[in-house]
Amino acid sequence: MRIGSILENQKIEKRIAVTPDIVKKYISLGFEIILSENYGFHLGIKDDQYKDQGAKISKDESEILNSSDIIVQIGMLSENKSSNIKENQILIGALNPYNNKEKLQSLAKKKINLFSLELLPRITRAQSMDILSSQANLAGYKAVIESFANFEKAIPMMMTAAGTVPAAKVLVVGAGVAGLQAIATAKRMGAIVFATDVRMASKEQVESLGGKFLTVEGSENLETEGGYAKEASDDFKKKQEELLSENLKKIDIVICTALIPGKKAPLIIKENMVNNMQAGSFIYDLAAIQGGNTSFTEVDKIIEKNGVRIMGESNILNKLPVSASSLYAKNVFNFVDNLLDKENKKININLEDEIIEKTIIK
Numbered sequence: 001m002r003i004g005s006i007l008e009n010q011k012i013e014k015r016i017a018v019t020p021d022i023v024k025k026y027i028s029l030g031f032e033i034i035l036s037e038n039y040g041f042h043l044g045i046k047d048d049q050y051k052d053q054g055a056k057i058s059k060d061e062s063e064i065l066n067s068s069d070i071i072v073q074i075g076m077l078s079e080n081k082s083s084n085i086k087e088n089q090i091l092i093g094a095l096n097p098y099n100n101k102e103k104l105q106s107l108a109k110k111k112i113n114l115f116s117l118e119l120l121p122r123i124t125r126a127q128s129m130d131i132l133s134s135q136a137n138l139a140g141y142k143a144v145i146e147s148f149a150n151f152e153k154a155i156p157m158m159m160t161a162a163g164t165v166p167a168a169k170v171l172v173v174g175a176g177v178a179g180l181q182a183i184a185t186a187k188r189m190g191a192i193v194f195a196t197d198v199r200m201a202s203k204e205q206v207e208s209l210g211g212k213f214l215t216v217e218g219s220e221n222l223e224t225e226g227g228y229a230k231e232a233s234d235d236f237k238k239k240q241e242e243l244l245s246e247n248l249k250k251i252d253i254v255i256c257t258a259l260i261p262g263k264k265a266p267l268i269i270k271e272n273m274v275n276n277m278q279a280g281s282f283i284y285d286l287a288a289i290q291g292g293n294t295s296f297t298e299v300d301k302i303i304e305k306n307g308v309r310i311m312g313e314s315n316i317l318n319k320l321p322v323s324a325s326s327l328y329a330k331n332v333f334n335f336v337d338n339l340l341d342k343e344n345k346k347i348n349i350n351l352e353d354e355i356i357e358k359t360i361i362k
Helices: 018-026 049-050 061-067 101-109 124-129 131-148 175-190 202-208 234-248 270-274 321-339 354-359
Strands: 002-005 034-035 056-058 070-071 092-093 113-116 158-160 163-165 168-173 194-197 253-256 280-283 299-303 308-312
Touching: 002 061, 018 049, 018 321, 049 070, 056 061, 056 270, 070 321, 092 202, 092 321, 101 113, 113 354, 124 321, 124 354, 131 175, 131 253, 131 280, 131 308, 131 321, 168 175, 168 234, 175 194, 175 202, 175 253, 194 234, 234 270, 270 299, 321 354
Parallel strands: 002 034, 002 070, 034 056, 070 092, 092 113, 168 194, 168 253, 253 280, 280 308
Antiparallel strands: 158 163, 299 308
């Protein structure tokens, strides 16, 4: 059995799906590993490091794709490259099924087995494979670092002979995995942290990290069975808007992390709210790629409105590609391990397994 992986489009994705330490684990399961030349060179990983662990290196990407039983990637392959995949092969990655629906259905009709890891069920057994959590953790941390680097005041309170510098006030919008990591990071760096979320279960988690939870009066619990946020009612949105409008007047930095899987990001911070913020405030919008949580967010730009700067990036994980690749590679390995029938040493696509059934594209 052979596992292959080729380089992503370096202009949009610096992460890789296989790291040298994971090669050894795949080989211990009975797999042969083949990777494209200079696969990890941009991350400081030489081909020799892969070879030392038992991997093969090839210059021919078409041959890698054509000869591998399982292909592991970060994102969806281009149409040109995916044409090299044939019947019964397996493609695993973050395939973005909501935006790539037609492409994926076309490949599925060719009897190619497609697994999109964003669709993993939120069950205990799937935690070690959960790419959304592992990558969101890093994104939440890095969003705080980027915001603090762009904010032109000190973050922690400082008492000096010349006077006291007050601590920065940070608001985290959305208390999922990214939001909770943002709260923890901002708190560790000395900020006063507030947070808001449509899921009432988040209140206890926010407070356990030292944050203050801003509660919408009479709010409903907007959480799906899978643990994700769902669309709020108009009444809730109005109440949330009033709560945020008042609190944003005293906030220095806002970290936006609110997303609804498969839908446009909810618009939470509107034009009038930004206009009421203090000049010099900073907003980092992690939801930029899905439309943004603010009225002014633009992908890969810093927009200034009324003295408030709003920053959104297409892929913040490109600023932490080594750490992100390490976690992603482990997630994918655990998923492949679950696909393997170890007794017969072959792949078993068992649709009675909830993990397999939920992630396969039909």
